[in-house]
Amino acid sequence: MKFYNQRESWKSRIGFISAALGSAVGLGSIWRFPYVVGQNGGGAFILLYVIFLILIGFPILVSEIVIGRTAQSSPYGSFRILGRNKIWANFGKLSIFTGFIISSFYSVIAGWMLGYLIEAIFNNLHFTSSIDALNHFHNLSSNPFWSVGFHFIFMMLSILILFFGVRKGIEAKSKIMMPLLFLVLLILVIKGISMPNSFKGIKFLFSFNFKQITPAGILIALGQAFFTLSLGQGTMITYGSYLSRKEDIVRSCFPVVLLNTIIAILMGVAIFTIVFSNNLQPQAGPALIFETLPIVFSNMKFGTFVGILFFTLASLAALTSEISALEPIISYLIDEKGFSRKKASIFSGSLAFLIGIPSALAFGLFKNYKIFGENFFDIISFLSVNILVPIGGLLAVLLVGYRWGMKEAFDNMKVDEKDLFHHKSLLKKYFYFSIKFISPILIVLIILNLIGIF
Numbered sequence: 001m002k003f004y005n006q007r008e009s010w011k012s013r014i015g016f017i018s019a020a021l022g023s024a025v026g027l028g029s030i031w032r033f034p035y036v037v038g039q040n041g042g043g044a045f046i047l048l049y050v051i052f053l054i055l056i057g058f059p060i061l062v063s064e065i066v067i068g069r070t071a072q073s074s075p076y077g078s079f080r081i082l083g084r085n086k087i088w089a090n091f092g093k094l095s096i097f098t099g100f101i102i103s104s105f106y107s108v109i110a111g112w113m114l115g116y117l118i119e120a121i122f123n124n125l126h127f128t129s130s131i132d133a134l135n136h137f138h139n140l141s142s143n144p145f146w147s148v149g150f151h152f153i154f155m156m157l158s159i160l161i162l163f164f165g166v167r168k169g170i171e172a173k174s175k176i177m178m179p180l181l182f183l184v185l186l187i188l189v190i191k192g193i194s195m196p197n198s199f200k201g202i203k204f205l206f207s208f209n210f211k212q213i214t215p216a217g218i219l220i221a222l223g224q225a226f227f228t229l230s231l232g233q234g235t236m237i238t239y240g241s242y243l244s245r246k247e248d249i250v251r252s253c254f255p256v257v258l259l260n261t262i263i264a265i266l267m268g269v270a271i272f273t274i275v276f277s278n279n280l281q282p283q284a285g286p287a288l289i290f291e292t293l294p295i296v297f298s299n300m301k302f303g304t305f306v307g308i309l310f311f312t313l314a315s316l317a318a319l320t321s322e323i324s325a326l327e328p329i330i331s332y333l334i335d336e337k338g339f340s341r342k343k344a345s346i347f348s349g350s351l352a353f354l355i356g357i358p359s360a361l362a363f364g365l366f367k368n369y370k371i372f373g374e375n376f377f378d379i380i381s382f383l384s385v386n387i388l389v390p391i392g393g394l395l396a397v398l399l400v401g402y403r404w405g406m407k408e409a410f411d412n413m414k415v416d417e418k419d420l421f422h423h424k425s426l427l428k429k430y431f432y433f434s435i436k437f438i439s440p441i442l443i444v445l446i447i448l449n450l451i452g453i454f
């Protein structure tokens with residue numbers, strides 16, 4: 001059996017937490033979370049989302065980290081070592097593929113954020129009506145030079161960070177970017193709360209109206225819990241493989257889930273206080289950031305500055321997530337194919353850029369190329385986020401729960417006697433039930449629902 005000894009590693013627990021949090025907090029928290037909350041009834045949706053984080057999000061995150069940490073290998077090597085046969089090894093390859101595909105179109109939306117940052121800097125985001133704002137967005141996103149151009153620039157930035165490796169690249173940059181992101185977020189929250197009628201936004205976020213929860217909303221909350229923790233795509237397995245064997249995994253992962261949730265909710269506070277104090281609707285959907293917010297920025301004091309802050313925050317968050325989606329394939333190329341880190345970073349980033357081009361063109365040049373009535377971007381994002389990611393998560397819990405073994409997994413978590421809950425056996429039961437039963441059952445239900453069987 002091949003074990004990998006000279007593996008790169010995180011310098012400290014804080015380093016791991018920053019990197020994993022950097023992966024978790026991204027477009028999912030900044031762009032998607034507020035609009036799905038807006039469309040699905042506010043507070044009740046948030047409560048549901050938090051319940052799913054506890055029921056399956058946290059246990060699957062811990063499972064993926066313990067898989068990677070024990071095997072000290074890429075997702076492929078990890079599944080091969082712990083699964084002990086070729087089939088499991090191929091499941092590991094599948095999760096690497098998922099992360100890689102996600103990185104290709106994630107960079108397109110992230111490129112839009114970067115493009116809007118430039119728009120904000122050049123003071124181009126002044127609109128008097130929704131139509132103006134929407135037209136501006138359509139003009140930009142359908143312009144091939146703009147969309148492919150920013151997709152390219154964003155990918156270059158990601159490659160640059162990955163180039164420097166685990167400690168000097170991912171860890172060092174996350175340690176700078178995450179506090180910066182938090183600072184910008186706090187400024188936005190304070191600005192939002194101090195606006196007139198901001199309490200309406202707070203009320204919207206924290207009032208639990210269960211009548212607004214639909215079966216579709218339940219699935220969206222579940223999917224969001226998955227996506228936000230970067231599960232099912234090899235990322236957390238790879239980040240776990242760089243974690244020192246001494247670290248208590250539960251203690252290392254808990255702050256990631258907690259801070260990620262706090263950040264997403266604060267983001268909701270910032271956006272909805274601003275939206276409600278301007279008498280705009282919360283249900284704008286994906287356009288919330290590109291249509292609703294620029295109108296708000298046009299009408300408020302220091303709006304240009306707030307706009308610059310906002311799109312800086314979004315770009316930073318997306319960058320630390322993008323690199324985490326590419327890292328699984330990079331670690332695979334280094335471990336299995338003997339690539340140097342530099343070569344692996346350039347190769348993976350360039351390939352992801354090329355594969356992302358049709359997604360970048362899906363809103364303009366390729367607008368009319370549709371399969372089943374959907375454009376390329378919609379199809380590839382649906383397949384990967386809604387189908388491949390749950391499958392990846394399912395495979396991770398099945399590996400831990402039924403192939404490798406719960407006892408070994410729990411021993412390898414190195415849970416401190418004085419663990420977070422001061423109750424090791426309770427923690428053990430919680431993971432046991434989630435990993436063996438709740439998670440696989442819920443994931444199978446999601447998948448059956450998505451393919452229309454249930």
Ligand code: PFF
Binds near residue numbers: 024231
């Ligand atoms: N967790 C990220 C977000 O919420 O935006 C998304 C993400 C990152 C997905 C990394 C996949 C991935 F590999």
